[in-house]
Amino acid sequence: QDQGNYEEAVKLYNQSLRTFEELGDKSGIASTLGQLGNIHSHQGNYEEAVKLYNQSLKIKEELGDKRGIASTLHQLGNIHQDQGNYEEAVKLYNQSLRTFEELGDKSGIA
Incomplete structure (x- = not known):
């Protein structure tokens, strides 16, 4: 993925996704879906x-x-921002910010 070889990355992430599903590893599934x-x-x-x-x-x-x-709310906000849907982006960024504040996550807040 970091090398821009998205086709290979998608192939590998899909293999990973199937494995996490077989294992019933919800955290792994969520992470892999996010990477995709x-x-x-x-x-x-x-x-x-x-x-x-x-x-x-x-x-x-x-x-x-x-x-x-x-983090996922922030990613969704980025997409809406990229599409010029600023009202939805701000809503998602604010949800993300509130959650990072609850966690005391200064990096996320920044």
Whole structure:
């Protein structure tokens, strides 16, 4: 992914996703869905990225992963910002900010 070889990255993430699903590892599933969302976002395929981020977000909410929730909300905000949907972006950024504040996560707040 970091080398820009998105096709290979998607292939490997999909293999990882299947393995996490077989193991019932929800945290791994959520993380991998987020990584796939990142790839689609970088490629400008925002509809697919939003779908993947929302799947990841749902799992993170089920797990009570507040840091993961805040990060995913931020990623969704980035997509809306990139698309010029600033009102929705600000809403998502504020949700993310509140969660990072609850956690006392200064890096996330910044």
